[in-house]
Amino acid sequence: MSWYLTLPIVIPLATAILVALQRSGAAAGRWLSVGGSFLLLAAAVALVAQVWRHGVIVAQMGSWAAPFGITLVADLLSAAMVAITAIIGLAVAIYALADIDARREALGYHTLYQVLLAGVCGAFLTGDIFNLYVWFEVMLIASFGLMVLGGDKAQLDGGIKYIALNLVSTVLFLSGIGLLYGLTGTLNMADLHLAVREVEQTGLVTVVAVFFMVAFGIKAAVFPLFFWLPASYHTPPVAVSAIFAGLLTKVGVYALIRVFSLIFTQDIGYTHALLLAVAGLTMVTGVLGAAAQDGFRKVLSFHIVSQIGYMIMGLALFTPLALVGAVFYLVHHIIVKANLFLVSGVANRLTGSFELARIGGLYKSAPLLAVLFLVPALSLAGIPPLSGFWAKFLLVKASLDIGAYMIAATALVVGLLTVYSMTKVWAEAFWKPHPAGTAPVMVLLDQRERLALLLPIAALAALTVAIGLFPEPFVAFAERAAGQLLDPTAYVRAVLGDVR
Numbered sequence: 001m002s003w004y005l006t007l008p009i010v011i012p013l014a015t016a017i018l019v020a021l022q023r024s025g026a027a028a029g030r031w032l033s034v035g036g037s038f039l040l041l042a043a044a045v046a047l048v049a050q051v052w053r054h055g056v057i058v059a060q061m062g063s064w065a066a067p068f069g070i071t072l073v074a075d076l077l078s079a080a081m082v083a084i085t086a087i088i089g090l091a092v093a094i095y096a097l098a099d100i101d102a103r104r105e106a107l108g109y110h111t112l113y114q115v116l117l118a119g120v121c122g123a124f125l126t127g128d129i130f131n132l133y134v135w136f137e138v139m140l141i142a143s144f145g146l147m148v149l150g151g152d153k154a155q156l157d158g159g160i161k162y163i164a165l166n167l168v169s170t171v172l173f174l175s176g177i178g179l180l181y182g183l184t185g186t187l188n189m190a191d192l193h194l195a196v197r198e199v200e201q202t203g204l205v206t207v208v209a210v211f212f213m214v215a216f217g218i219k220a221a222v223f224p225l226f227f228w229l230p231a232s233y234h235t236p237p238v239a240v241s242a243i244f245a246g247l248l249t250k251v252g253v254y255a256l257i258r259v260f261s262l263i264f265t266q267d268i269g270y271t272h273a274l275l276l277a278v279a280g281l282t283m284v285t286g287v288l289g290a291a292a293q294d295g296f297r298k299v300l301s302f303h304i305v306s307q308i309g310y311m312i313m314g315l316a317l318f319t320p321l322a323l324v325g326a327v328f329y330l331v332h333h334i335i336v337k338a339n340l341f342l343v344s345g346v347a348n349r350l351t352g353s354f355e356l357a358r359i360g361g362l363y364k365s366a367p368l369l370a371v372l373f374l375v376p377a378l379s380l381a382g383i384p385p386l387s388g389f390w391a392k393f394l395l396v397k398a399s400l401d402i403g404a405y406m407i408a409a410t411a412l413v414v415g416l417l418t419v420y421s422m423t424k425v426w427a428e429a430f431w432k433p434h435p436a437g438t439a440p441v442m443v444l445l446d447q448r449e450r451l452a453l454l455l456p457i458a459a460l461a462a463l464t465v466a467i468g469l470f471p472e473p474f475v476a477f478a479e480r481a482a483g484q485l486l487d488p489t490a491y492v493r494a495v496l497g498d499v500r
Helices: 002-021 026-054 076-099 102-106 109-125 129-148 153-184 189-198 202-220 238-262 268-291 296-317 320-351 367-381 387-401 405-431 447-469 472-486 489-496
Strands: 057-060 071-074
Touching: 002 026, 002 057, 002 071, 002 076, 002 109, 026 057, 026 076, 026 109, 057 489, 071 076, 071 109, 071 489, 076 109, 076 238, 076 320, 076 447, 076 472, 102 109, 109 129, 109 238, 129 153, 129 238, 153 189, 153 202, 189 238, 189 489, 202 238, 202 268, 238 268, 238 296, 238 320, 238 472, 268 296, 268 405, 296 320, 296 387, 296 405, 320 367, 320 387, 320 447, 320 472, 367 387, 367 405, 367 447, 387 405, 387 447, 387 472
Parallel strands: none
Antiparallel strands: 057 071
8 A cells, every 4th residue: 555655755756856857858847747747646546546445544664663653644635635736736737838938947847846746745645743844844945946936026025925934834833843742752643643632731732732723824824824825926927826826725724624633622612713713814804805906816816815714614613514515625726726827827828917907808809718717716706506616505504503603604705705806807807808909819829838728727627517516426525534534543543553
């Protein structure tokens, strides 16, 4: 089983090395990146199949038994996150064929991109909280390199804000790790599940939990720690923005779900109530920020913040149905948000700007692109029968089932405001005529560029529609994943053997 766990990390790292070493020109690097991303997808599908068939699977690196060695572990949530990482990774790698210029390729774009994918997969598969920090740092280094690659002034400005807040997160994360190790003597997450129960100073455990909540909250861009995201995500090339929008904040959400379902469950009356308040504020501030913006990518960046609130809401409610909704929402949002950023890039190529006031006419000149925008946009807003409707439905129903009417009302109102901001983008970018009086046309792009730009957008839109029209298997998967989160006995037994 160890190969199923190591391949999603080894493949992108090996691809990064091959890209860095090749001397055959930019074209070879591009196709190596696409090929490596395809192999990652194949490995991710195999991993999901194994976890679905056999339950939680574990690999102990160097044959050092847990909790002393390095553990890789995959339950259904981990496997699903690796699979969705691979899907988005391949889509963006294809899109980058037409989006990333030769100068950035020469500066190492494809190498950094593959290292980023390895870091994301490593974070999802690690069973040790210190190694989670290590993979976070791999992601941070690669993402910062991608953020500033090319040295444009806007990129450097956004990169400084991005790295500054993430370094604060790193310090808090390391502080929490040190305190947790001092309390329990272990950093293996399965072992921590048992060890924190034996700590007599329960109040101190809650304090440590707050350290992790803030550290991962910065990574996830929750209220009030989100302002680095809309200040930076609109600055790099679209391919970089899309992979960031789809994956990076979701690693923070995954970390919150993992530690607050596996480790810090002794004081859920406090920790999860705090998370619920944060979820509501994150939803509201994010959607209000989106409504106030006039840039395509700026609107989408604030919506990342808003939608993170829904995922944290599912964790905070901490019921079986709420966790089903959180898992379902994670998968849905990664696909939709990455796709919307990809659409924004094509709109910019055709009209010459990301500013809504300066673009327009896309409905007439590029009707296919208009349809491909409407699918993820309406899904983001929760319009049936698309995937976003089912994700919101599960969360709202979970909140109503336990009488959490305030958060349910907040989620519904934020959904309406999301419709408003998506309608504004539609009206400005697609419906109104172009302010210059000239209609943008797809023939401005050559055949290869059109295929590279539109193929991943169409594939992700089709996946969104498929999840919306046939939600049963995805909900069933999320139900099993949520069951493993609520009852981590199988996870702990798989890592440690017989539970002591």
